[in-house]
Amino acid sequence: MTRRIGFLGLAVWILASIGALAQGAVVGLSLSTLNNPFFVALRDGGRQAAQKAGIQLIVLDAQDRVDKQVADIEDLIQRRVRVLLVNPTDSAAVVPAIQRANRAGIPVITVDRAASGGQIAFHIASDNVAGGRMAAEFVCQLLKGRGKVVELEGIPGTSAARDRGQGFNAYLKEKCPGITVVARQTANFDRAQGLSVMENILQAQREIDAVFAHNDEMALGALQAIKASGRKIRVVGFDATPDAVKAVQACEMAATVAQQPQEMGRIAVEKAVELIRGTKPPAKTQFIPVPLKLVTNSACKW
Amino acid sequence: MLWARFGPSLLSRYGLLWALGFLILALSLLSPYFLSTANLLNVLRQVSINAILALGMTVVILKGGIDLSVGSLLALAGALAAGFALSGFPPPLAMGLGVGIAVALGTLQGLLVAYAGLPPFIVTLAGLTAFRGLTLVYTDGRPITGLPDPFLFLGNGTLLGIPVPVMVMLSFLLLTHLLLQNTALGRYLYAIGGNEEAARLSGVPVARIKVFAYAYSGLAAGLAALVLTGRLNSAQPTAGTGFELDAIAAAVVGGTSLAGGRGTAWGTFLGALIIGVLNNGMNLLNVSSFYQLIAKGAVIVLALLVDRLVRRR
Numbered sequence: 001m002t003r004r005i006g007f008l009g010l011a012v013w014i015l016a017s018i019g020a021l022a023q024g025a026v027v028g029l030s031l032s033t034l035n036n037p038f039f040v041a042l043r044d045g046g047r048q049a050a051q052k053a054g055i056q057l058i059v060l061d062a063q064d065r066v067d068k069q070v071a072d073i074e075d076l077i078q079r080r081v082r083v084l085l086v087n088p089t090d091s092a093a094v095v096p097a098i099q100r101a102n103r104a105g106i107p108v109i110t111v112d113r114a115a116s117g118g119q120i121a122f123h124i125a126s127d128n129v130a131g132g133r134m135a136a137e138f139v140c141q142l143l144k145g146r147g148k149v150v151e152l153e154g155i156p157g158t159s160a161a162r163d164r165g166q167g168f169n170a171y172l173k174e175k176c177p178g179i180t181v182v183a184r185q186t187a188n189f190d191r192a193q194g195l196s197v198m199e200n201i202l203q204a205q206r207e208i209d210a211v212f213a214h215n216d217e218m219a220l221g222a223l224q225a226i227k228a229s230g231r232k233i234r235v236v237g238f239d240a241t242p243d244a245v246k247a248v249q250a251c252e253m254a255a256t257v258a259q260q261p262q263e264m265g266r267i268a269v270e271k272a273v274e275l276i277r278g279t280k281p282p283a284k285t286q287f288i289p290v291p292l293k294l295v296t297n298s299a300c301k302w
Numbered sequence: 303m304l305w306a307r308f309g310p311s312l313l314s315r316y317g318l319l320w321a322l323g324f325l326i327l328a329l330s331l332l333s334p335y336f337l338s339t340a341n342l343l344n345v346l347r348q349v350s351i352n353a354i355l356a357l358g359m360t361v362v363i364l365k366g367g368i369d370l371s372v373g374s375l376l377a378l379a380g381a382l383a384a385g386f387a388l389s390g391f392p393p394p395l396a397m398g399l400g401v402g403i404a405v406a407l408g409t410l411q412g413l414l415v416a417y418a419g420l421p422p423f424i425v426t427l428a429g430l431t432a433f434r435g436l437t438l439v440y441t442d443g444r445p446i447t448g449l450p451d452p453f454l455f456l457g458n459g460t461l462l463g464i465p466v467p468v469m470v471m472l473s474f475l476l477l478t479h480l481l482l483q484n485t486a487l488g489r490y491l492y493a494i495g496g497n498e499e500a501a502r503l504s505g506v507p508v509a510r511i512k513v514f515a516y517a518y519s520g521l522a523a524g525l526a527a528l529v530l531t532g533r534l535n536s537a538q539p540t541a542g543t544g545f546e547l548d549a550i551a552a553a554v555v556g557g558t559s560l561a562g563g564r565g566t567a568w569g570t571f572l573g574a575l576i577i578g579v580l581n582n583g584m585n586l587l588n589v590s591s592f593y594q595l596i597a598k599g600a601v602i603v604l605a606l607l608v609d610r611l612v613r614r615r
Binding site for chain 2: 061074093095156
């Protein structure tokens, strides 16, 4: 009985294997989370590019859990994807999984967040330092060079949080010394935490002129807290998610730095297709910056 | 000899074996990538952390308790072990210290439950919060990286072709099995879970056994911490978030009664495997991650139903 089931399984397995070989090339995309419109847009951009190129794209969602992402990547290696696209939940924790893909001979492309080790063919991301500077320059003009600012930081240790903060603070220090950062707290890129952290800061700080959040989710959370407090504080976010753009159009948020996640997904898949079609991966990781732009509304009075 | 020792408890988990067998057969038919040695070892490696935690959890649930703190305790133990190793302790000592502190904190919770009479749910819920806080304080919210090789070996190495995390898991499974089936301590745990008052009256040292259960769960959290830290090549301040629920799910799918008094180490192991196989299979099949969550919930209920039906027959 067991033996018969075994044979049956084996037979079907062989048939299915042949079927799989006949299918087009498969590319795997391991995302940190899909509980964030930004990564949904990234996935959509990737899917469209995959459809255009006639390849299959497998998308896995790590739900912001480092251990799940490692398991996801291991599964994609078992699935024998031709190229692995990774958007790390954590730059360091993803390294062993990437090394495993390296050993399996699968080229790796990182998207949005970088990995701190392993062999990476391409890193596709916004120039976050430049974006942070862009936000600082805007805040500086808005406040005419003087004022008090709150910075809501992203998940500690992620390169996005580090780079945006670095660009923002470097610009203020060099070009706009009249502005001081009176509070700097993490809200982990999360809207609910953005709300509660901002509520706490509003209790502690009597005078706040502007908030710079490392992403729009936190900015929108902070906006809720500010609305409830009835105070007039200008909010600058990052990512230009649909919600945030709406808030800028409604003069609720002052600005958001637009990343182009859809572009990111598209470029990542296109690079993967190049690799599948025989382009040699570069010897050293090649950084492919995705341009940023500032979204504002000139009709608003601040 | 081996059968005499392990056969009966395997047989009593017959329903679960059917559920797992059916799942494996279905996935083998659906995906050509599922049934390979590499992938099966891959699944075992992936379930190792949840299985270890779930085994510790089983011991606590058996005596009629619950341990919600394991995820946070795991993060703390991992961070401490990593931190000690980086501050110059030899890696084995650093790992031992990390595990030791986890056991000590588990014991502390056990003391609060057994001697202060506080409800386990509340004590370990406080642990969940406080240990996470301690981890964040200790790590300053940043991952600890640059760990020495022994950590990597624990998480990613292989021994005789078998991944080290799997070795750790199987050893802990055997230890837990022997503890529950072959020692007086094990019988006391079942007795307390079945009827605490009756156990007390017949001379079981109830309080001490309870403390032991939480210490054992702490040991599980410490071991799982070493494996996870190795797998991620870093100690993450947010590691282990939500793991307590996965561990409870594995134990319950494995036939452990939340009311206490019923459950086995093998059952819990099978429960962890069912959940792990399902995760792996759905990834290979490219099931949308939103539907994956629904399927997981459905299969947990289904596995329980199959178990109940077979048991009743």
